[in-house]
Amino acid sequence: MTDLSANPAGGGAPAAKTGGSLYASDARTRRRNAAEKRFRIYGMIAVGIGLAFVVALLGVILVNGTRGFQQTYLTVPVYLDPAKLDKKGERKLEDIKKVSTFGYSPLIDNAIQKILADRGIDGTFEKPKEYRALLSASAAAQVRDYVLADPRVIGETVEFRLLASSRVDGYLKGRVTRESIARDKNISAAHLDLADGMLAAGLMKKTFNWAFITGADASESRPEQAGMGVSMLGSLFMMLVVLGLSLPIGVAASIYLEEFAPKNRFTDLIEVNISNLAAVPSIVFGILGLAVFIQFAHLPQSAPLVGGLVLTLMTLPTIIISTRAALKAVPPSIRDAALGVGASKMQSVFHHVLPLAMPGILTGTIIGLAQALGETAPLLLIGMVGYIASNYPDGIASGFLDPNSAMPAQIYEWAKRADPAYYERAWGGIIILLLFLMTMNIIAIILRRRFERRW
């Protein structure tokens, strides 16, 4: 500002000397106005870039992720041949169990061949075995489980809804093309022609994929089978630990620091620690978890309990900071009034200040939980990745202590796998994760709007 007035040389001669009209702006004013406009446009561009990134990010997630929620199924009536499944004919469970999935695959192959012939779809193969590329490797296991659950069905023809293989599924979704499979050993163009035919005949259908939301993770070669369900449970148990520990500890610490702590070195030390912990990279918390909880305390690896403990330590600073703000917002007159009618300091805090601060505390806690839910890096170090979460926990204790994955860890795991079919799952997983985060944030906003008091 000062150099503006002191440095007229930069702006040419002052307007008065030129003797021009006030209505006609001189060169210097025009330049300054142009600079003003430019600056404004820079600002708009910056905001625009930021918003464009938001839109691009969400758009990419939606476009790629919605595919994960659809899955192709084949509906095939399979004749459960007694000659193959139960050679002795005694319908004993032990005998039937001896037939492995390899015994079931030919039945499915034959069933496909038969129905193709019945419906008159072209492009059948010579060898029934070739149809296997259309189906997920899990199909035989699905039929086998069905038979083992009720051996009386042997000899009947039962209609099965079987998962299509990931290549076929990807072809119907547009991910796999005829060019891209040119060097693929698992499938040929003839299979894709057949898939087109079956789709037209209504044998193959793309439906909403509930199994993706509720199912378990699958091994690397069966992306069509993988689901988020088990890792969602893992995240749930972790969040229970985080909520159960960080809320009471965080609130207790904030009450002490805000209401009771004397001003001394010890208090200062605590304050410095809290603000520093809030800025420590999350991976360092992972190192802490590995060294203290797993190496030193020998807690089980990959367990949601350990994940929850690490995330608790990470969320504590967030919760403490927001709780202190909420406590600070309660006016001193409330405390004075309580003390005035004979309450002790402790009673004034627990009976009056804390209830009034509760909406703010809960809002902060929910936001802290949302952060913890999306956090991945520390989970990598305590072994929640690289583990195939294929079993549902069978009880509360096993939910906390048995190895499991968590939603972000599961997404990372899928992103690392080589098969592009997993990328679609990863994006789909992100949609689920973001839905959870959105719900939590909306609840926090509603709580704040509804209960926050202005004093």
Add this chain to the structure above:
Amino acid sequence: MPVLWLFLIVIALGAIGYFLGRQRALASAGGESRHLHSLPSYYGANAFLWAVAPALLLLAAWLLIQPLVIENRVSGMIPEEIIEEGSSRSLVMSDVRRVAEGLDIAVEQGAMTAEEANSLRAEATDIRELLGGVGVALGAEVRPEVLNAAQRYRALSSTGRWLMSGLVLVLALGGLGLAWARSDKAFRARNVVEASIKGLLVLASTIAILTTLGIVLSLIFNTVEFFRLYPALDFFTGLTWSPSFGGGSQLGILPLLWGTLYISLIALLVAVPVGLLAAVYLSEYASSHTRAIAKPMLEVLAGIPTIVYGLFALLTVGPLLVNAFGQEGLLGVAWMKGGTAVMTAGLVMGVMLIPFVSSLSDDIINAVPQAMRDGSLGLGATQSETVKQVVLPAALPGIVGAILLAASRAIGETMIVVLGAGAAAKLSLNPFEAMTTVTAKIVSQLTGDADFASPEALVAFALGMTLFVITLGLNIFALYIVRKYREQYE
């Protein structure tokens, strides 16, 4: 789960204590609560606390200390000569623990009785096969010394458990009895209860200190261990990073630091101009309507988990950049070989940091008093001149602090670089080449199957230490700048 049961029993005793204490206090006042020193519930709470707190403290301390004591006693039993070349006492001890655990499981599943487990002889039975049968896989044959140690381990553990249960219950009952005996109308129950609640509050607030302590100790111990195996000078000045688990690895940190700083630099080049200009526009120019929409929209970026950005870098930005700068790309320059590169990770990290920079700068710009803007405008300056020459200089220390905080975020970020930056440690100036960072290498060194005693795994702790020191230093420096150069208005 006996510990859980013990815990529940202690809590139940506390609950009984609550009612007993309350009743006795009321009875001593003849049923008239007005004659009591404190409210009746305080007498109950007093009894509850006396029953529960000492017992649970003992329980926690015992659970922490018992394994250490047993470990010490048992590890003394292992003779020097059975520790093989290249192995260590701690490895043998982990075998012992595993065998003991296996025996526990075998007894639990009914594969053998408790007496059988104690009288097993390694010479007579194939322990490995036996434990394999109950689902505990062992790496090698079990030596008789290891089996003996494992049996001793089990024996000590079970006596320890019994002793612990007994002492905890006695303590709980004793505390309950003491509090019950003291529950009298003149007893100042409220003061005692409030003092102990205050104790709990102090305890909760020391967790922050304990966490920092835990971080620092776990980093320091393992880093010292690492420097015992690998010279510190080579670590800090080495120009090559090539870990090989067979031995003879070169673990120089410089390529990793270079990758970290390069990626952070690109991220800041994206985030600082965009974030700062957006903050200026939103706080100085935008109508309140635009602000109400654009600000929360930008903050959406801050709420998205980093794994999403990582995936975005790996699957969207990387291929996009390859399409532009790769071979047969739109620009035909062939600078880029693969999707993972410094540029990919840097750009995406920049996007992640935009809301961080903009919301921090927004707060700082809003803290500049309106009178200064009015003064400048009144002298005839345009709005942009006011921003550039009055508001920004006044807000500068805060903005520099915000940028430093953003830098510390960028340096500590993990998921984006793990997925987007590549795995090769290189010292190169080409931003389209794959490089790796400190955080990415911490992940890769600690998620492998390496044993924790090898320098290749321990180096991760040294890397973590470096990272911790750098980010902490940046944060303290940022705070220092803000405090030192802050303009005090009013």
